[in-house]
Amino acid sequence: MPAHGAPARSSLDDYLDRVIADLASRGDDVGIVRLVERWVNAGEPTRYGLIAQARALLRLRLMDRVNLRLTELAARDPDDVEMLVLLAELHIQRGWPVRARKPLGRLRELGAELPGLAELEVQADSPPLQPDPNAREIERTGTPADQLLLAERFIAAGSFLRAKAILERLRRLPDQDKDRIEALLWGIGGEHAKEQGDPMELARILAPGATMPPDDDTRETTESLPFGLRDGGGHDESALGAFPTLFRRQDDPTVDTDTAEEHTSVSIMADAERAQRHEAEVDGDGDDGPAVRDGDTQIMLVIRQDGGGGAPGAAPASGHRLKEEQGYNLRETLNLREYQASMGMSESAVRPAVADDAAELEEEDADLIVMTRREVEPGAAPAAPAPARPVEVVHKPIVPLAPPPPAPPPAPHLSPAPTPATMASRAPPPASRPSPSGSPTPPPRRAPKTSPKAPVAPAGEASPTARLLPGLILVALLMAALGLALVLLIARLTG
Structure with a gap:
């Protein structure tokens, strides 16, 4: 009996195992992986097949697939020695040497004596295997052997793109x-x-020289005879008289085998309304409607369309049933939440309705534009195009701009322009000269200083002060307004 509940072996399993062994002897890892993959999809492969594929995948550095196969083997037998060895090697090649110590320790507990076990223990205590830090330099100037080893390291680490390059x-x-x-x-x-x-078909292609399994299955009672052997006298013809009709050795007179004149033709194609009326006449039984048979295609809803290309209208199909369960009718509403509730779905699977569902949908579908095209029945007259609207020209009246305001008069001078008389009065007195008699001439007496008087405007003209008064008043008003605005701004900032 197979251990740990393994399936019983058959001649097909033995044949596939022999093919896998032949592929392994030739080093055809791709063939082993392909054959076992088909075997897994078609049935349950043997332990030998899974071990061989895991070893081939490990040589191809496909670590995830190796882990999958070793998990299946561990479910069958957790103490499988070959499975534990491959698991330790998987962790080492993947760059996880610490994880490799657990299966290696289990092998020591089982007392396994393997030639490569000591080397695996040394690798488990070594630094992890990783792609070379100088990978760029190796790609440019390394030897082909170094580049191939670097590609394998990248595959084991999961960097498929760099390895492929x-x-x-x-x-x-x-x-x-x-x-x-x-x-x-x-x-x-x-x-x-x-x-x-079929794994058998692939096995015959990969290993054409392998011995095919014998046909020793006693459950198969079908006999295959080469063409022409039946008339060669190789069988007892006396036994052929039993059940002649069952084994088609006698023609059935009730069956018309002349199919030369048989053909299927369609004389007329009925419209939907006529077909529904005919079906109601054939299948209907009174007021109960037509009898619905299992497997029949039922028309749930008939969509009609008018000939003028208008909007389609929905009309119920007479004589057919609509699905009504627990008081829910598909005709009346298409509310998804009510339909889920009628189908008995749990409240946890249905998001509770919120008040702004419509707003959320509008926000989500703001950038969605749905373009629809009206369907027109074949042969229908095309709809008349919409009348073209006349082109209207809108004239905007031109409003003349207001003339600019007159420039203000220049401000008058604060003092009148100096005259020659005033300039002469400001000239310094001449220096004293000695008299002929030798006595000095006394200096002239200076007039006492008096405060300057405002110039008197001629009769009929305004004085300069009167002309400056409007400007001064305007400046004062502007300063007051500016001060008030400053006070309001400070109050707003501090308040």
Whole structure:
């Protein structure tokens, strides 16, 4: 009996295991992955097949797929030695050496003696495997072998784009490991997830020399004879008389096998109303309406459209049923929340209605423009175009601008222009000269200073002070208004 509830093996399982072993001996990792993927989709593969695919995926550095297969193996047998070894190697290659210590410790507890176990323990205590820090320099000047190793590190770390760029460059170089490069590119492309179909068919293509499984299934009673063997006398003809009609050895006279003149034709195509009336006459039984059979296509609603291209109207289909459950009618309303409530949906799955639902919908659909095109029945006359509106020209009256205000007169001078008489009065007195007799001439007596008097305007003219008075009053008013505005501004800022 298989351990841990494993499925019983069959000749098909043995054949696929032999094909997988043949592919492993040739190093065809892509073939192993493809075959086991089809096997998984078609049935339940054996432990050997899952182990072989996990090992092939690990060589292709597809760590996520390896983890998936090892999880399936751990569900079958958590103490599977090969599964634990692959799990430790997975963690090391992924750059998680600390996680590899747990499966390695379990292998020590089980007493497993494997040739590569000591090396795995050394790698578990080493620094994690990561892409080289000088990856850019290796991509530019590194050897092809170093670049291939760098691409594998990138694939294991999940950087598929950088790995693909390196592999594409290596593929164009001569004298390279083309098979390895193509296999890694195939794994990056995700082609393994597209495998569908019969695993036996793919196995015959991948390993045509493998021995096919014998047909030893006693449950299969169908006998296959080559063409012409029946007439060769290889069977007892006396046994053929039993059940002649069942095995089609005798023609049925009630069946007309002459199909040369059989054909299907349509004489007339009825419209929707006539077809409904005919169906009501054929299937109807009184007032109960037509009998609805299981599997029949039921017309729930008939949408009619007038010939003039107007808006379509909805008319119920006579003789057909509408779905009415728990008092809910689809004709009356299309409220989604009421329909969910009628279907028994829980309140937690339905968002409670809020008052601004319509506002939210309007805000969400503000940028949504729905363009609709009116459908017209074939053969219907096109609708008359709308009458063209005349072009109206709007004349805007031209309003003349008001003339600018006159410029204010220039301000008068504060004092009149000096005259020659006033300038002569301001001239300094001449210096004293000695007299011929030798006695000095006394200096002339200066007139006492008097306060200047305001000039007197001639008769009939306003004085300069009178002319300045309106300007001074205007300046005073402006200063008062400015002070009041300043006080109001300070009061507003402080208040």
